[in-house]
Amino acid sequence: MGEILVGTSGFSFEDWVGRIYPEGLRKEEMLPYYERNLGFRILEVNYTYYGMPSFRTMASFMNRTSGDFSFVVKAYKGLTHERTNDAAMLCRRFKEGVEPLNGNLKALLFQFPYGFVPNDENVAYLHFLREQFTGYESVVEFRNVHWSHERYYELLKDLSFGYCVVDEPKLKGLLPFNPRLTSSTGYFRFHGRNPRWFREPVDIRYDYLYTKDELESFVEPIRDVAGRASKTFVFFNNCHEGKAARNALMMIELLKAH
Numbered sequence: 001m002g003e004i005l006v007g008t009s010g011f012s013f014e015d016w017v018g019r020i021y022p023e024g025l026r027k028e029e030m031l032p033y034y035e036r037n038l039g040f041r042i043l044e045v046n047y048t049y050y051g052m053p054s055f056r057t058m059a060s061f062m063n064r065t066s067g068d069f070s071f072v073v074k075a076y077k078g079l080t081h082e083r084t085n086d087a088a089m090l091c092r093r094f095k096e097g098v099e100p101l102n103g104n105l106k107a108l109l110f111q112f113p114y115g116f117v118p119n120d121e122n123v124a125y126l127h128f129l130r131e132q133f134t135g136y137e138s139v140v141e142f143r144n145v146h147w148s149h150e151r152y153y154e155l156l157k158d159l160s161f162g163y164c165v166v167d168e169p170k171l172k173g174l175l176p177f178n179p180r181l182t183s184s185t186g187y188f189r190f191h192g193r194n195p196r197w198f199r200e201p202v203d204i205r206y207d208y209l210y211t212k213d214e215l216e217s218f219v220e221p222i223r224d225v226a227g228r229a230s231k232t233f234v235f236f237n238n239c240h241e242g243k244a245a246r247n248a249l250m251m252i253e254l255l256k257a258h
Contacts, residue, residue, distance in 0.1 A: 002186070002230045004222065005070065006252050008034075008244040009189070009237035010046040020242035031064045038245060039252075042070045044109065044235045049074045052090070053097030062100055071101050072139075072233060075110045079129070091132040107185055107233065108133060109164065111141040114173065118146050123155065130159045139164050139187045145175050156182035164189050165225070167218070169197045179221035186225040186232030188218070190247065207240035210247045218251075219258050 011034045012027060021033055034040050045053075045061070053073060061071065078090050098105055110129060116122055126140070140156060141164035142148075156163050162185040167177045170193070179188075192208025194200065200207075226232040234251060236244035 001223070001227045002232055004186075004226045004232045004234060004255060005042040006234040006248050006255070007040045007042040007044060007236075008239065008248050009044040009074075009235050010239055010244075011043055012047070013239055013242070015240065016242040016245065020245045028064070031061060035065050035069050038249065040248070041068060042072065042106070042233060044233075044237075045071055045073045048094075048097070049077050049080075049111070052076050052078075052093055055097055055100060058098055059100040062102075062104065065104075067104075070104050070106045072107045072109055072235070073098050073101070073105060075108060080110055080116075081113050083125070087128070088132065091129075095133070095136075105136075106231065107137040107139050107162065107187070109139050109141060109187075111164070112143060114143040116142070117144050118149075118152060126155070126159060126161070130161065137183075137185055138162065139183075139185060141166065141189060142175060145173055148175055148178060153180055153182055162187050165221075166191060167193070169193045169195055171195070171197055177218075177221075179225050181225050181228050184230040186222075186229035188222060188225075188232070188234045190218075190234075190236045190238060190244075192238035192243070203240060206238045207243070208238045209243040210238070210250075212250060212254075215247065215251050215254055219254050222255065223258065 012030050017023060017025060021030060025033060076090060076094055139162035160183050162183040163180045164187045165179050166175050166189050168174050168191040192206050194205055194208045197205055222234060236248045238244045
């Protein structure tokens with residue numbers, strides 16, 4: 001079985017202070033605390049969705065963590081949600097920004113919006129991204145249920161893209177939980193099950209705390225995928241008020257117990 005690493009989607013949240021981080025903890029101390037005090041060994045960097053990764057910031061991340069700490073970096077929204085004719089240039093800048101992570105960069109995550117549906121143009125764009133990021137372990141997260149079809153799992157395999165297995169509200173149009181493996185990397189992302197997903201602001205959309213029973217139901221699928229992967233990442237994106245960190249720590253204990 002390949003290694004399973006559990007972490008959160010982001011770490012620098014003001015509403016974690018007093019809940020996950022101690023009062024008075026400075027922002028520059030959050031990442032070291034995340035690793036050394038909470039015990040996490042991997043982070044999904046999410047700020048890079050809102051702005052291009054900065055060489056200086058990525059170098060700072062490396063300086064504030066140990067050599068055993070790993071990163072996955074989420075793609076900039078200009079490559080997934082707000083695509084332009086400058087995509088090749090953005091790809092180049094993105095690669096330059098993550099360069100300081102070196103071997104500690106374990107994967108890139110390309111999370112597409114609900115409106116990204118299967119058609120010839122979007123399939124061609126997946127081919128384009130694969131060409132631009134040759135040599136990078138990359139994972140694709142879809143939001144639209146129409147990608148949940150065998151032909152698209154085979155497409156990801158052909159392109160050596162990992163498939164992001166999601167748990168999210170059971171709402172029409174969203175993807176179901178479907179533990180698939182399309183590359184050597186297993187990838188799980190837990191968004192919570194807030195039924196007001198389509199009606200809430202983004203920060204409130206992820207306001208959900210999984211129960212122990214709910215998390216236990218995921219242990220077997222995670223271990224099954226990990227048994228066929230070289231490495232498996234499990235990230236919690238229900239970051240509102242620190243719920244992601246609480247659930248991630250619970251999941252680590254559950255995986256140890258099974």
